[in-house]
Amino acid sequence: MPDQDTATPDRPARPAGPPTKHQLALMIWLCVFPTLTLINLTLADWLRPMSPVLRTFVLATIAVPIVVYGLMPQLHRIRSRILARSPRPNHAR
Template sequence: MTTSAPKALPSIPAPPTKHQLALMIWLAVFPTLTVLNLALGGWLGTLTPVVRTFVLATIAVPIVIYGLMPQLHRLRRRLLTRTAGN
């Protein structure tokens, strides 16, 4: 009776280090805030700094957390599994 060798499961990369996560967050937050400031700059300029910060945070946080960070985690995973495969 012959048995085939079990297929190797794809290696799942470890969670990002603090430094990797900091870089990923920066890569998501900086462009998001830049685009929001460019798009809403005229309107934001009329607000007080605290209200302006509140508005930017209220818009930027969901974009970063639900839109950009999952994409960056996927990209990181793809890069690490591609590197491990070589």
């Protein structure tokens, strides 16, 4: 009997479900850390005289839309492709 999760030409692979909390935490970290680092390095001279609270506000205002609308959808697509290619373990039926 063929594996239920194996894709065939007449039966595409089952779509990946939502990420686990741990996967989502890793995905967010992979987006947020480089984005904040890049913004900090790019705007360092302009951010330096600001108070820490104002600097954090500016960074968050720039970084959140980049992460939410630009990077996270890409990571979700990449995750789905990876999971669609990798065989899923057989569960007792």
